[in-house]
Amino acid sequence: MLAIALWAVVARPWQRLPVLPIGGDFALTDHNGAPFTLSQLRGKVVLVFFGYSLCPDVCPTTLSKLSVVSRRLGDDAARVKTVYITVDPARDTPEVLKADLQSFRLDAVGLTGSRAAVDSVVRLFGASYQIVPTPESAARYTVTHSTTLYALDARGRVRMTFAYEAGVDEIVAGIRRIIAAD
């Protein structure tokens, strides 16, 4: 009963799922060094987020959370792909992204590219980041960045966004709604 009430509040099944005015196709390089275009993933629900590998925290936490989401989706997990786009392309080569993803049991692709290419994808999604010099640290600089998770439908349209705090239940319910709306 409580679960149904929670689902109703979180998923709002009576509301039509809007198409959000952000996102669109883009081209970058994947964690194997191969060219990648978003249109390759037509037919899948795609979860997009921005991060960087030096951050030992937000990005692994998001990847951990999405690994749990994937397990909870069961058979539907095969219809979902996670896309992790670095906002630190100077350090995050395909090799670094590949090592990053290795720790997670998740169908995910890590993307990098030229600074200009990454910037244009950041703008496309209305995301943001800022490079912060930290001369007192071996990091030399850190990157402050937005943490929104974008959920795209099988046609590559952004249908939902999730805040960093969004739990597994909320994300699983959202993905199921997007699959059902297709």
Add this chain to the structure above:
Amino acid sequence: MNCSPALRNNLHAIAYTIAALVLGATVAAAQSSTVRARDAWVREAPAGRAVTAAFLILENSGAERAVVRGSTDAAETLELHEMRRDGATMSMAPVKSISIPANGRVELKPGGLHLMLFGVKKPLLDGDSVSLRLQLDDGTTLTVPARVRRPQGMP
């Protein structure tokens, strides 16, 4: 003060005793800190990852203390860092020290205060052990055994 030589001697003896006790306590404090660490773990750093983070709980049974620096044989540099959330954005910055309140505790965990390991010397895999050394503001060094973990569930 007008008192007998016997009383004066006694007062001297008491003063010396107090001085000795204070000195003794100071020496003891320098040797064994009131800070204990537990549940220390390091996030897995597979080949190709030269940076990772360590988390732990610090408990303090005495006066306020602070971690001022640290080191580990597993990496070239160990730094004290903090994640900060500001609305929808997240930032990471080094901090000068991590204070542990008097008779209290501080938890270093994902999304907050943590230790950063830069220049990881060899891959750190699930189940490996790492030794962390934390220097406190009272001059003592805390040696903390930490387990390498691959976090799969919710943090």
